[in-house]
Amino acid sequence: MRKLGTIVAALGLAVLGVAAPTSAQAAPMDYCAQDWNQHGRDGLVRAWNGYQCTGTLLGATPGDDYAWGDSSGAFTGTEYAQPKSVMNSGYVGGLDVVAFYRTSGYRYEYGYVCLSPYELYADDLSDNYYTNNGGPVLNNIGSHRWVNASGCAAGSWLT
Numbered sequence: 363m364r365k366l367g368t369i370v371a372a373l374g375l376a377v378l379g380v381a382a383p384t385s386a387q388a389a390p391m392d393y394c395a396q397d398w399n400q401h402g403r404d405g406l407v408r409a410w411n412g413y414q415c416t417g418t419l420l421g422a423t424p425g426d427d428y429a430w431g432d433s434s435g436a437f438t439g440t441e442y443a444q445p446k447s448v449m450n451s452g453y454v455g456g457l458d459v460v461a462f463y464r465t466s467g468y469r470y471e472y473g474y475v476c477l478s479p480y481e482l483y484a485d486d487l488s489d490n491y492y493t494n495n496g497g498p499v500l501n502n503i504g505s506h507r508w509v510n511a512s513g514c515a516a517g518s519w520l521t
Contacts, residue, residue: 393414394482394483398483406422407451410445410447412446421437423437426505429467437506442466448462450479454479457509459508461506463503468505472492474496474514476513481519481521489521493518499520
């Protein structure tokens with residue numbers, strides 16, 4: 363009789379578990395983390411025209427790019443007006459921070475932001491602003507180059 367009671371109780375709990383509504387939802391996919399896990403520290407800076415490192419990969423390069431809107435370098439044409447997420451998978455040590463500038467030519471006076479190699483990526487540029495009241499970073503990167511962390515002021519770091 364004890365076995366029967368135990369079986370009935372177990373079945374009852376199982377039925378309740380199946381019938382109980384759940385409010386838990388699957389976590390949204392972290393595409394930047396997925397891309398990071400695929401490439402790791404490969405020495406590149408990357409940018410996408412979608413949030414969360416989605417959409418079209420606008421470019422990936424181990425070097426600097428003086429003007430994202432010209433016809434040379436990893437970022438060309440209208441790509442300066444498209445970035446919504448960026449990644450720093452550069453090697454740690456030395457010039458390991460990516461400085462993004464509002465204009466071409468690495469011009470600090472018009473505003474810049476920095477992405478640390480330890481931050482890895484900024485998956486939504488809509489909440490980031492250039493220094494010197496340079497405006498929003500979203501869809502607006504004129505150039506980038508690799509710098510030391512000392513080349514970035516407090517308040518200039520991408521999140």
